[in-house]
Amino acid sequence: MTPFAFVPAAAGRSLKKPRRTGLTMMIDQGLGLNAAADIVGVAGPYVDLVKIKTGTARLYDEGYLKEKLSLYIAGGIRPFIGGQFHEYVFATLGTDALPRFYAEALKIGFSTIEISDNVVPLSDPERAAQIRGARAAGLSVFAEVGAKDRRTSAEEMISQGLICLDAGADLVLVEAAELVVDGVADQAMLAALNAGLAPDKLMFELPGPWIKDVRTCDIEALKKLLVKSFGPDVNVANVAPDTVLDFEASRQGLGVAGPPSHW
Secondary structure, three states, X not given: OOOOOOOOXXXXXXXXXXXXXXXXXXXXXXXXXXXHHXXXXXXXXXXXXXXXXXXXXXXXXXXXXXXXXXXXHHOOOEEEEOHHHHHHHHHHXXXXXXXXXXHHHHHHOOOEEEEOOOOOOOOHHHHHHHHHHHHHOOOEEEEEEOOOOOOOOXXXXXXXXXXXXXXXXXXXXXXXHHOEEOOEEOHHHHHHHHHHOOXXXXXXXXXXXXXXXXXXXXXXXXXXXXXXXXXXXXXXXEEOXXXXXXXXXXXXXXXXXXXXXXX
């Protein structure tokens, strides 16, 4: 039971896990066990996925990372390894090292990894082959399309996304840098992507200060725009831990986006 239970949530918001739509992915840039436990305690019902960012999985004590992953899983949250770590392994050690990477991920407690080409470009055949290889090893795959260091058209990202889904990816994430221009949301790009890929297979990443000209107010504006444009069950990634509850309030019409009747 929650306080003020008589106040209705926004129509169309999926409130029970596991959700098929309305997924919130939280970004974990190195939370300690106590911090992660606090997030699960206060906002666990509203977090579906958590990304262990870039190659940070390489830096933990193994037992510590296993304990943190177990904590998330017990809270009904699916942790996964960010795609730039996979890119690093591929770029430095080659394709032959990928099966070892997959085996290590499974041993530590991951059931899912992300495959991307943010900074290490992949051809379409390479993209599909890597997804199939990870799935054959026993992992689920989230595929990311788009780049951090160049602009990609909506048509190209949609084509890449369809290739990823056909190869067996569960979800297509769109790189945040592709969704903003000078820090401002590219509404035409958002609309084209939403029209070109099934909404239950598409997840929009929020940008962060690692992207040029992006301010905190720009991140908040994009959250509001996504909910208003695509409804409370839009899939959104890279939500900061301390803003998960506030973002859920926006999804339910209780936050800065206002009630759905005012959208």
